[in-house]
Amino acid sequence: MLAKLVKGTGFRGALDYDLGKAGASILTTNMAGEKPRELAQEFGAIRNLRPNLKKVVCHASISLAPQESLTDKEWRDVTQKYIQAMGFSDCQYIATKHTDTEHPHIHIVVNRVTMQGKVVSDSNDFRKQEKLMRELEKKYDLQAVTNSKEVDSKALTKNEVEKALRTGELPIRMQLQNKVKDTLKTYKNLNLFIKVLKENNIEVRLNRAKNGNIRGISFVLNGITMKGSSLGKGYSWNGLQKRGLYEQNEKNKEFIGCERRDSRSGRNHNDGSPLGIAEPAGATQNREQHGVDQAFERISKSNQGINSDSRKNHRRNKGFSH
Template structure:
């Protein structure tokens, strides 16, 4: 048993798909599908079913894409047990576990495929005119499916087991590849080295990328199924942020390291100080009076020198 929560849409589109209104009637004949369960829906024809849903949606006309859509598939090993009644019971218990209560629904079984499966179409506006609580519906779905498989002994699909085993491997490789990544090209090259290919889902009208999935050649997973952080929009925003931060760092001036020089005062005198002291000491000695100096003797000698000088001047005049 494996549940897929599909894209919500209008009742015209979703009901039309499950009842094969838009398929080739030669290939999809009335015996390739049948309604096996419903509540508060006129099931006589396609138009009455759509009108029944839209009448309740009128309580909340602003609710976009009001038709919820879920596909539930089974392993071929369980095929002998899968009567219409048993499938309808499983659909009802699944919706109760998902919190889809007091709301219109339609259960349609498809018979043309290899694996047994059915589709649930439900009104996202309940009979009280309030929105159905769909918070954490992906995680909740996994828990409800596991509980039903354990309760009824349904087969755990080998493909599902392989999917769950590889999911953490994909997550680890993608988490490593996005570190500091600035573009999808860089991201794609990094993952290619890890054995993972990146594929895009494009808008049919604009051709722009709107989704991303990853493949190892054996299993392909949507980014949102691996982790909600791996949607195309969130990854694109992350790469843009990393690119802007890289440009900001490149434009900012490189800070110069601050160097602090500390001087240690030496206790011993430097060579220059020693030379200066020696020079000053030598000059000072010129003005130092030596031992045995007599002031009176010096005055007498000076007087004699003056008298001799006077006599020499007189003799020159004569």
């Protein structure tokens, strides 16, 4: 079970998305309205108790693995557990169920301003989510997911999650994580490791210092390049070495097609062309992190101000709980 939490400034965009999806239905709420505009007005009335609070919207998505399912009654219980665990018991909320993908998931929109005009702290919200997900997995006999601190893979971004659930395709980040991990189980020699990945349409690029030592590693799939560290600490060059990958000798350079770094200019070269590290806009349901719901990029674009605020804020503001 995966939870994703985004904080923003406007309710209307989140509500338009949650209630506008084909087949979307309200699971549970403590509000009177049913339409996005009505609900936004209700949220706004309480929000005005703290007019200076910018990050007033909490928008959570909770999803299961494709083969798992919960009844509506169980999803309502999940919602209530989430509301309580995150400290929102005295807050307005609405939970919506989506059925537009094979990944069962719900959305919860919550007002951080309580009915009494207090503000619910967002301290340690990421840890709270992870703890709750583990408890709910046990309660409903769901697939156990490893906590983020216990894995070497980076969690998916909200953009990747959104695209994955929309398209049903694994994100490039996850495809690379899975293939690199599987290859490393059998092939520890760098030459063989690169050869096998190449046979699976993944190009490996090495960043070498002038003395020939490898300083970094990148992977290319479908025209998208990602640094090893972008996949997680276990996929950086140092991380891969700790997991057993080794370079046999210096004669591998031609076979590898490595890059050399000009320490003075700070530019990477591979056959004379710069190496561009591009972050993919795509993504999905996770296995190291499994997937979660898509929704958040559009929500951010719909909510004027949500993008600029949340990107400036610390990573906690878009924590992806495993």
